[in-house]
Amino acid sequence: MGEIQVETENKKYEPKIAAFLCNWCSYAGADLAGVGRIQYPATIRTIRVPCSGRINPLYVLKAMANGADGVLVSGCHPGDCHYISGNYVARRKFALIKSLLNHVGLEEDRISFSWVSAAEGGRFAEVVKGVTERVSALGPNNGIFKVVDGGAADE
Amino acid sequence: MNKIINDIRETARQLLAEGKVDVVIGYEKGSLPLKATPCFIHSSEGVDSLIWDETCENNLATYVAKTPGKKAIVAKGCDSRALAVLLQENQLVRDDLYIIGVSCHGVIDQRKIGAEVGEILEASISDGKISVKGMEGDKEYLFTEVKDATCQTCRYPNPVMEDLHIGDTIEVSQEAAAFADVEALESKSDSERQEYFKEQMSKCIRCYACRNACPLCYCQECFVDCNSPRWLTGGVNRAENLLFQAGRVMHLAGRCVDCGACSRACPQGVDIRALNRKMTKDVYVMYNHESGISEEGKPALNEYSANDPEQFLVKE
Numbered sequence: 001m002g003e004i005q006v007e008t009e010n011k012k013y014e015p016k017i018a019a020f021l022c023n024w025c026s027y028a029g030a031d032l033a034g035v036g037r038i039q040y041p042a043t044i045r046t047i048r049v050p051c052s053g054r055i056n057p058l059y060v061l062k063a064m065a066n067g068a069d070g071v072l073v074s075g076c077h078p079g080d081c082h083y084i085s086g087n088y089v090a091r092r093k094f095a096l097i098k099s100l101l102n103h104v105g106l107e108e109d110r111i112s113f114s115w116v117s118a119a120e121g122g123r124f125a126e127v128v129k130g131v132t133e134r135v136s137a138l139g140p141n142n143g144i145f146k147v148v149d150g151g152a153a154d155e
Numbered sequence: 156m157n158k159i160i161n162d163i164r165e166t167a168r169q170l171l172a173e174g175k176v177d178v179v180i181g182y183e184k185g186s187l188p189l190k191a192t193p194c195f196i197h198s199s200e201g202v203d204s205l206i207w208d209e210t211c212e213n214n215l216a217t218y219v220a221k222t223p224g225k226k227a228i229v230a231k232g233c234d235s236r237a238l239a240v241l242l243q244e245n246q247l248v249r250d251d252l253y254i255i256g257v258s259c260h261g262v263i264d265q266r267k268i269g270a271e272v273g274e275i276l277e278a279s280i281s282d283g284k285i286s287v288k289g290m291e292g293d294k295e296y297l298f299t300e301v302k303d304a305t306c307q308t309c310r311y312p313n314p315v316m317e318d319l320h321i322g323d324t325i326e327v328s329q330e331a332a333a334f335a336d337v338e339a340l341e342s343k344s345d346s347e348r349q350e351y352f353k354e355q356m357s358k359c360i361r362c363y364a365c366r367n368a369c370p371l372c373y374c375q376e377c378f379v380d381c382n383s384p385r386w387l388t389g390g391v392n393r394a395e396n397l398l399f400q401a402g403r404v405m406h407l408a409g410r411c412v413d414c415g416a417c418s419r420a421c422p423q424g425v426d427i428r429a430l431n432r433k434m435t436k437d438v439y440v441m442y443n444h445e446s447g448i449s450e451e452g453k454p455a456l457n458e459y460s461a462n463d464p465e466q467f468l469v470k471e
Contacts (some may be wrong), residue, residue, distance in 0.1 A: 008346045027244070057402070057405040058378060058386055058402050058405070061398050061401055061402055061405075062384075062386060062398070063354065065394060065395070078461065078465075079461070088459035088460075088461070089456065089459050090464070091455075091459065091465060092409075092441075092442065092456055092459060092463060093405075093408070093456060093462055094293060095298050095437070095441060095463070095464065095465065095467050096358050096434065096437055096438065096441025096456075096468060097405060098442075098467045099433070099437045099467070100401060100404060100405065100430070100433060100434060100437070101401070102345070103340070103341070103348060103433045104348065104352040104397065104401065104430070105345055105346065105347070105348045105350075105351075105352055105353070105431075106349075107345065108345075113467055113469065114468055114469045114471065115467050117467065126471045127469055127471045129471075130469060130470070131469065132197045132296065134163065142391075143349065143350060144353065144356075144397055145350065145394045145397065145398065146394055147392045147393060147394045
């Protein structure tokens, strides 16, 4: 019986992934995946933002601190930004925050960035599948943004 | 009497007497040994309190935007770099600013001395030697032994912009920036680094002294004080502390001039610079950008290029 329980527990673990999607490309790409009935894991919690340039690095930090197991950030391909340069300025921020968080000891695969256009419904599903697989392999986010050994936040 | 100090006082006296500036921002002797304190001189009678030595550790650029009127500022290399970033960001008016440049040999790392002799009771500096009388013993140091970590790798001891230079300039080799300290950490494993930063973050008491000492943390409302959204819950634990420190470092990306004011202001000895240096290195390596080395130019995150590296993307 114990074994069965372990198995169901293992099956139960589904990571929670906060997905910040740009309104013009990636959100529409996710929409296309839906319209096209393309299956992908129900692990992402979509947060629609006007542009990937709108994503404050604090969103990523706060999502991790609030219990997300992973973060996915996706915007238009470079050159395709609805606001011309939003994703270009975002790209620098993303590269830096990813590097910084890896440096302080956050696992490489917790935070993922990608460019998905409105026409890439299939690719969006692939990205979500890939991200989900990697985050699941890491397990729950008990690293640097959580205090598991008591003394947690007072809220 | 040191010639540099004399010249600073003379310059300040003239500027104030001629009405060219309303206030001179400089250093005066602090109430604790080996600690200079920033001072604001409004009339030519007060200039004799101005000093200049290895204890002048604050970054005076912090006070410039908050001080009304025309001002003169005694600036080391890092102060002038911070001023350059502030000018790039339109926080200052160049015409209201008179920069008295002084080349800096580095400042003293008090924590290093305090760790050996206990609380510092008395100290004197002469000819590159520092004699200290502490609670737990006396000791004499060579200045190079107790030079602050920031100053050891300093590439800009001479002000990058100034209206007047006092004293000699310092020769520094202008080869590529060295990041031995960052590389040492990078070469460790993920879990070792995680342990290191967990330990550092557990020391932090979130007094925000680092933020207040930083010349480039000038937001009207800091994200830590923001109520809506509440980025931080108010609890002091290492996870929250990391959120604060990482958020602050992100805000300083491509702007931090590596003056080390945050680390020196920290009462807990948190290795704040480890984060800032990593960011500085990334910006340097990825975007070939050094902050505040001239009045022109923009901070790294205000610019972009179509060819910016994007190895960080997912493989799908």
